[in-house]
Amino acid sequence: MPKSKDFWDKRAGRYDAKPKKGPNFAARLERAAAVFEKTDRVLDVGTATGEITLDLAPHAGEVLGIDHSARMVEAANGRARERGVTNVRFEQMEPDDPRLEPGTFNAITVYSVIHLLKDAPATLARLRDLLIPGGHLITETPCLGDWNLLWRILIRLVVLVGMAPPILSLEADGLEKMIADAGFEIIERKVYNPKSGLECVLARKRSA
Ligand SMILES: C[S@@+](CC[C@H](N)C(=O)[O-])C[C@H]1O[C@@H](n2cnc3c(N)ncnc32)[C@H](O)[C@@H]1O
Secondary structure, three states: OOOHHHHHHHHHHHHHHOOOOOHHHHHHHHHHHHHOOOOOEEEEEOOOOOHHHHHHHHHOOEEEEEEOOHHHHHHHHHHHHHHOOOOEEEEEOOOOOOOOOOOOEEEEEEEOOHHHOOOHHHHHHHHHHHEEEEEEEEEEEEOHHHOOHHHHHHHHHHHHOOOOOOOOOOOHHHHHHHHHHOOEEEEEEEOOOOOOOEEEEEEEEOOO
16 A cells, blocks of 8 residues: 555646536635635645645735645645745645644644544644644545445545555544544534535634
8 A cells, every 4th residue: 555645646747637626616715715814824734736725825814735745745836836826835744844833823724634644633733733822723524434335345445456545434523523632622513515525624723
């Protein structure tokens, strides 16, 4: 089984072949824009080729997109240059990178990444530390554990043959508890589009 980083490096070249700007995309941006202030410093974890990160930028002061795949970051930087977006930066990093300073982000977005993490509770606790007091966490996560048996088997097979990276079998209730246990107050949890299968959680950093 390939390591997650190697898997995404290999995928980077054709990641954008599948159009991403469907209804989920627009709704996702709208929800983020409603939470962000125009001066906010935002961290987007698992930025991939930067498509979503770049569209978040007009709603915030500055956005840092991070991804552990160097090739994804390279593509994202190219796209930012092409579009002339100047308030976005992309870096090859994982959330535990010491270059990220605690208490410096107003909001953190994590779209379709939590199910890919090696230690999701530890990463969520780290994201909490990176936020300012009261800062927002916005997540969208496929909760494979809640999908029907056929899908679960199919996904397992796809992972086994190396066509997908290792995936956590999260359940929505468990995910909500994990986020709360990492030091967040849950503001909203909702599946906006049942077809997407994405569990959307909006949470706020608890002060203590
Ligand atoms: C399924 S893609 C999601 C991309 C984008 N957020 C979206 O919703 O379209 C997952 C991305 O997260 C990155 N990723 C996975 N685990 C990561 C980690 N621990 N640190 C940084 N990036 C990670 C992968 O390299 C990949 O680009």
